[in-house]
Amino acid sequence: MGAHTEIHASAYAGAFTDPVFQSQSVFRALMDAMARPGTIMPLGASVTPPAPLGAGAGAIALTLCDDGTPVWLTNTLVQSSVPAWLSFHTSAPVTDIKPDARFVFIEAGGIVPGFDQFALGTQEYPDRSSTLVIEIAALTGGPEFVAAGPGIKDEAVISPKGLPDIFLTLWTENRALFPRGVDLILVAGTDVLCLPRTTKLRRREV
Amino acid sequence: MTDLATYNFAYLDEQTKRMIRRAILKAISIPGYQVPFASREMPMPYGWGTGGVQVTAAILGPKDVLKVIDQGADDTTNAVSIRAFFQKVANVAVTTKTREATIIQTRHRIPEEALTAGQTLVYQVPIPEPLRFLEPRETETRKMHALEEYGLMHVKLYEDIARNGHIATTYAYPVKVEGRYVMDPSPTPKFDNPKMHMSEALQLFGAGREKRIYAVPPYTDVVSLDFEDHPFEIQHFDKPCALCGAEQVYLDEVVLDDKGGRMFVCSDTDHCEDRREHGHAGHLLAQQEAAE
Numbered sequence: 260m261g262a263h264t265e266i267h268a269s270a271y272a273g274a275f276t277d278p279v280f281q282s283q284s285v286f287r288a289l290m291d292a293m294a295r296p297g298t299i300m301p302l303g304a305s306v307t308p309p310a311p312l313g314a315g316a317g318a319i320a321l322t323l324c325d326d327g328t329p330v331w332l333t334n335t336l337v338q339s340s341v342p343a344w345l346s347f348h349t350s351a352p353v354t355d356i357k358p359d360a361r362f363v364f365i366e367a368g369g370i371v372p373g374f375d376q377f378a379l380g381t382q383e384y385p386d387r388s389s390t391l392v393i394e395i396a397a398l399t400g401g402p403e404f405v406a407a408g409p410g411i412k413d414e415a416v417i418s419p420k421g422l423p424d425i426f427l428t429l430w431t432e433n434r435a436l437f438p439r440g441v442d443l444i445l446v447a448g449t450d451v452l453c454l455p456r457t458t459k460l461r462r463r464e465v
Numbered sequence: 466m467t468d469l470a471t472y473n474f475a476y477l478d479e480q481t482k483r484m485i486r487r488a489i490l491k492a493i494s495i496p497g498y499q500v501p502f503a504s505r506e507m508p509m510p511y512g513w514g515t516g517g518v519q520v521t522a523a524i525l526g527p528k529d530v531l532k533v534i535d536q537g538a539d540d541t542t543n544a545v546s547i548r549a550f551f552q553k554v555a556n557v558a559v560t561t562k563t564r565e566a567t568i569i570q571t572r573h574r575i576p577e578e579a580l581t582a583g584q585t586l587v588y589q590v591p592i593p594e595p596l597r598f599l600e601p602r603e604t605e606t607r608k609m610h611a612l613e614e615y616g617l618m619h620v621k622l623y624e625d626i627a628r629n630g631h632i633a634t635t636y637a638y639p640v641k642v643e644g645r646y647v648m649d650p651s652p653t654p655k656f657d658n659p660k661m662h663m664s665e666a667l668q669l670f671g672a673g674r675e676k677r678i679y680a681v682p683p684y685t686d687v688v689s690l691d692f693e694d695h696p697f698e699i700q701h702f703d704k705p706c707a708l709c710g711a712e713q714v715y716l717d718e719v720v721l722d723d724k725g726g727r728m729f730v731c732s733d734t735d736h737c738e739d740r741r742e743h744g745h746a747g748h749l750l751a752q753q754e755a756a757e
Binding site: 263277278279280282283284286287289290293294295321322324325327328336361382383384385386388390408409410411413434438441442456457 | 471472474479480482483486487489490491492493494495498500501516523524525527545577582605608610611612643645646664680681682683684685686698
């Protein structure tokens with residue numbers, strides 16, 4: 260009974276204190292980050308979701324998810340109070356069918372499934388694809404990649420830390436599907452770095 | 466802000482904003498592709514910029530400074546009423562100065578002054594589908610975009626040349642974005658097409674009646690369609706602006722009397738005023754000053 264009550268308490272608390280303006284601030288950061296891939300943007304607002312979901316990823320969920328956006332969560336997140344928290348604050352249905360997910364949340368250190376298991380959109384409707392929100396250890400300090408594509412003047416160097424070793428292979432395969440493909444929002448704390456499907460990455464030669 | 470209810474800040478409810486915001490993010494991820502969205506009824510008729518208004522309402526925050534232009538002018542009916550609308554429903558700061566604005570909503574012009582990284586240009590779009598007048602069926606145009614089958618558009622431009630000796634399309638001149646999607650730049654004069662290419666600012670397009678949102682991220686290839694032997698050209702004007710003397714800008718023709726008198730003036734009113742403040746004078750302004 261005690262544990263039960265505790266789950267409910269954490270499910271109700273921790274949303275935006277000023278939802279209209281805080282979600283606007285989070286969205287603008289996401290919009291700018293998606294329009295300028297590789298740029299690290301502070302979200303400007305955060306929430307306190309139940310562990311292990313982080314403050315930034317929680318804020319993104321509350322900004323973008325609602326009853327029209329099925330959400331896929333990792334096993335670890337499913338077994339936490341996160342589904343109850345998401346459900347209470349956004350009404351977003353949690354799905355275990357990956358291609359049904361409009362949004363995917365992966366906590367820091369969680370296993371990142373292959374991108375092609377999620378919705379990739381169709382050639383007619385490439386927008387009907389999943390957006391993956393992946394929490395990582397840090398947005399800098401990891402292996403360096405050179406990024407190019409729309410939104411990037413010439414080239415940019417990114418070094419997200421905590422992505423799986425096969426990330427570059429997964430991303431290159433995703434890029435090759437254009438205009439289909441998933442889009443990524445990498446989160447560390449309350450900072451984000453976005454990788455829309457248009458961004459080309461290669462390992463930086465030193 | 467304390468005197469305004471915030472649950473419907475900028476007119477739209479939060480559910481609608483989320484839906485539009487998700488569409489905007491996907492639009493940015495697929496440059497030039499038209500994302501369907503559940504366009505709402507707005508307190509103004511279709512054709513008055515309901516698509517642009519919904520995009521602006523979804524991105525607008527209390528720190529923004531909004532500029533609204535209609536054919537380049539800040540002081541025409543559509544621009545004035547949309548600016549007043551956002552002052553009323555969002556209490557947002559407004560300006561007519563291009564460089565002070567963070568969001569510029571536009572009907573059919575891109576400001577003459579180069580836009581910068583902190584700015585977002587929101588276009589009001591009547592017909593987002595560049596292939597619509599060539600193929601009325603949405604199912605077909607969607608398939609044409611899916612298959613990158615744009616031959617019909619080249620046939621249209623070719624027929625222009627066959628009839629007129631040159632490409633006679635002067636506005637809503639089709640562009641190819643990042644080598645993939647053919648896009649309608651909205652009915653801007655083709656003069657403005659080169660400004661879309663590798664722009665520092667994010668460009669968002671909203672079509673309210675047609676329920677589509679699309680985008681061109683900064684630093685994105687935007688190439689006007691043409692032929693090797695008939696390369697794309699922008700309009701050229703014989704005379705500079707009659708008021709500020711500016712050259713290499715888009716000019717509007719203004720009829721002065723019923724005896725054939727006319728003048729050509731900057732369509733971008735802010736650009737023209739700014740130049741005049743800095744001492745530039747066109748021939749009509751100089752004449753007027755001499756008369757005084």
